[in-house]
Amino acid sequence: MIRDEILEYPYQGTITRVVQGKGKGVMDEHMVTDEEGRMLQTASYIVSMPLTKDDKGNWIMPRKGDKVSVTRYGDTISLTVDNAEPSQLGGISVYASRNSWINDSEENDEEV
8 A cells, every 4th residue: 555545445354254154355444433521332333345245146245243353553343233234336334333342353253
């Protein structure tokens, strides 16, 4: 990446589900929860990513309860999918809640 280049999907991430399947790719995220003082709270995020197909030609659509890990600048956050909405422009918006405040690299679920 060139220093001043702005990418549509600057981060790497993984969507994890208990069912079999794999998928890993680029994404972007931003927190949509207003900050409320100095209390820890559940944060809501919108994760944007390209809409892609699996090796069988099926659209990869995150489902409620799937786990999403987003790595940004060396820090990994773990989210749980609340909803997902595809667009006609080739992308998908995933609405998710932060489910932990630690690095979740030890999770053993299968990747979607």
